[in-house]
Every structure is written in structure tokens, then in C-alpha cells.
């Protein structure tokens with residue numbers, strides 16, 4: 742679970758899904774003190790974004806490195822070792838038992854928390870059937886959450902739709918990190934399992950991951966402030 746004294750501002754994680762470091766740095770400048778936690782995922786990491794992770798940490802921001810690792814155990818372990826030097830707070834792997842075990846062992850005593858991605862928020866039951874799974878979203882998320890907890894994973898990435906159910910299963914300790922966040926009226930895009938910031942927090946999410954509703958807003962700083970205000974209202978703080 743996020744420490745109780747986590748500022749509401751740091752419960753919003755803005756996904757820097759942007760094409761290059763220059764554009765990402767401009768967005769970070771624009772968001773200023775409104776955002777304290779950033780996610781670097783495929784788009785920016787593959788465009789040279791990992792040094793930016795280190796720079797953001799140096800500037801006092803928290804960083805989530807979202808590379809959703811999944812490979813043979815040895816390769817995952819070596820990847821986690823390399824990434825653990827960035828100073829990031831979170832690192833994602835897909836929620837497969839071999840992968841999760843390798844990542845948890847390899848993180849050792851570094852401060853990075855391993856998050857297991859349960860079922861992507863762009864998937865529904867039909868997408869899982871198309872991919873060959875016999876479980877629907879709710880059952881697969883639950884099964885993976887139980888495996889992740891047994892393996893010692895620090896937190897779960899899930900949609901806010903599963904947050905309340907998972908809280909009841911994994912208890913208060915694990916971080917529940919929820920993408921699929923859409924303020925009222927925002928376009929869903931490719932997300933299929935979505936909720937508003939306030940509802941996600943009320944459902945038990947520890948952190949909200951938000952990309953396009955902030956990045957594409959006419960005023961990204963105002964959009965981030967509005968989400969943090971919703972978080973504050975929902976937490977009653």
C-alpha cells in the first residue's frame with residue numbers, strides 16, 4: 742500500500758507517452774509542481790527515455806519504469822538488475838509466475854517495487870477468449886493477483902473496476918496501480934475497463950496512471966490539478 746503520508750499529488754502518475762525526450766521535458770516543465778510522479782513506458786523508453794528517468798529522480802520526482810517485462814526467467818532477472826540502477830520507484834512485469842519470481846529475486850534490496858500487470862485495461866472477456874484464455878477478466882485478474890502475492894510481488898496493475906474486489910483478496914499491503922482512468926466526459930480511446938479518478942480511489946486504488954487525459958488536454962497542468970482535486974475529495978483529505 743502507498744504509505745499513509747503519500748501526498749495526494751503523488752497518487753497521480755502521469756504517463757509520459759511522448760515521442761522524444763525534448764517533448765517529454767517540455768511537458769514536465771509545463772506540469773511543474775502539479776505532478777510528482779511520472780511513468781516512462783514503451784514510446785519514450787525506446788526513444789532514449791531511460792536517462793530521463795534518472796534525471797527526473799535526480800530532480801526529486803518519482804518514476805515508474807513501465808517496460809512490462811516478460812521473457813525467460815534469466816533474461817527478466819538480468820533486465821531487472823540493469824533497470825534497478827535507475828532509481829525508479831516502480832517497474833512492471835507481466836503477471837506470469839516465472840517472470841514474477843525472477844523479477845522479485847533480482848530486485849534484491851534495491852528500492853524499486855515490482856508491479857505485476859494482471860490483465861491489460863484495453864482487454865475485455867472477448868479479447869481474453871481471442872487470446873486463448875479460458876478465464877474471463879475478473880477470474881484471471883484474481884488468479885494472477887493471488888499468484889503475485891504468493892510470490893512476493895509488491896503491487897498490481899489492474900483496472901479500477903477490479904480494485905475493490907482485489908483489495909478484499911490481497912489485503913491492505915499491496916499497491917493497486919490503476920490505469921484506465923478517465924475523468925467524466927473524457928474519451929475512452931482504446932481503454933475498455935475505465936473509471937473516473939474519484940471512483941477509482943473510492944474503489945481502493947493506491948495510484949492512478951493517466952496519460953492522454955492530461956497530455957492531450959488544452960491545459961495539461963489544469964487537467965492534472967483537477968485529477969488531484971478529485972483524489973483529495975475521494976480520500977476525504
Ligand SMILES: O=C(O)c1cc(=O)[nH]c(=O)n1[C@@H]1O[C@H](COP(=O)(O)O)[C@@H](O)[C@H]1O
Pocket residue numbers: 756758782807833858860861862863898899920921922930932950951952953954
Ligand atoms: O502498465 C501500465 O501502465 C498499463 C497497464 C494497463 O493495463 N493499461 C494501461 O493503459 N497501462 C498504461 O497506462 C497508460 C494509460 O494511458 P491513457 O490511456 O492515455 O491514460 C499507458 O501508458 C499504458 O501503457
